[in-house]
Amino acid sequence: EPEVTQTPSHQVTQMGQEVILRCVPISNHLYFYWYRQILGQKVEFLVSFYNNEISEKSEIFDDQFSVERPDGSNFTLKIRSTKLEDSAMYFCASSREGPTRKEQFFGPGTRLTVL
Amino acid sequence: GEDVEQSLFLSVREGDSSVINCTYTDSSSTYLYWYKQEPGAGLQLLTYIFSNMDMKQDQRLTVLLNKKDKHLSLRIADTQTGDSAIYFCAESIQIGSSNTGKLIFGQGTTLQVKP
Numbered sequence: 455e456p457e458v459t460q461t462p463s464h465q466v467t468q469m470g471q472e473v474i475l476r477c478v479p480i481s482n483h484l485y486f487y488w489y490r491q492i493l494g495q496k497v498e499f500l501v502s503f504y505n506n507e508i509s510e511k512s513e514i515f516d517d518q519f520s521v522e523r524p525d526g527s528n529f530t531l532k533i534r535s536t537k538l539e540d541s542a543m544y545f546c547a548s549s550r551e552g553p554t555r556k557e558q559f560f561g562p563g564t565r566l567t568v569l
Numbered sequence: 570g571e572d573v574e575q576s577l578f579l580s581v582r583e584g585d586s587s588v589i590n591c592t593y594t595d596s597s598s599t600y601l602y603w604y605k606q607e608p609g610a611g612l613q614l615l616t617y618i619f620s621n622m623d624m625k626q627d628q629r630l631t632v633l634l635n636k637k638d639k640h641l642s643l644r645i646a647d648t649q650t651g652d653s654a655i656y657f658c659a660e661s662i663q664i665g666s667s668n669t670g671k672l673i674f675g676q677g678t679t680l681q682v683k684p
Binding site: 460487509510560563 | 573599604610611613659671672673675676677
């Protein structure tokens with residue numbers, strides 16, 4: 455069964471460094487999402503992406519964040535200058551176009567630790 | 570504002586039924602979802618219900634929706650030890666004529682199944 459994959463599973467970085475989290479969505483999906491979950495808190499929406507542009511972003515998704523679909527398979531989240539409070543589990547999700555796009559499939563997550 | 574609330578913990582005996590409850594605030598929700606998260610894993614879509622439905626059954630899972638009270642529940646029949654996990658309720662929001670796909674999550678209910 456096709457699934458969303460994410461790399462790395464765990465990323466440790468120093469405060470102020472840039473990180474890129476990578477996701478490979480399910481191959482026939484066209485809508486892509488990033489969410490994050492700070493330890494002990496709710497899963498929070500960050501951004502949705504369709505047709506090579508952001509369709510919606512949350513207040514959390516400020517100028518230090520960016521997303522990109524650099525090729526036909528990868529979807530990346532870049533954090534330019536990491537802060538301690540960016541430490542969280544980051545989940546990528548994807549869904550198909552059309553009546554079934556309501557089903558979002560999530561990857562296993564990348565745990566980001568900022569020291 | 571958009572908010573989804575769940576109780577944090579539920580403990581049942583193997584073979585009993587489990588009922589996990591969720592309340593939401595946004596009346597423009599279009600779809601409501603249940604996701605399961607096992608330790609170290611991502612969010613697995615279990616089932617979802619369209620907001621104009623009252624009930625949906627899928628094998629051992631029954632979803633009940635009370636739209637008037639903005640209350641959603643997930644019943645797991647014949648609960649097994651393998652059902653031990655965190656269960657997240659989520660809603661997707663309709664804005665105008667479009668469903669952005671953004672999901673609002675509850676904080677998750679930890680289900681403990683005792684043998």
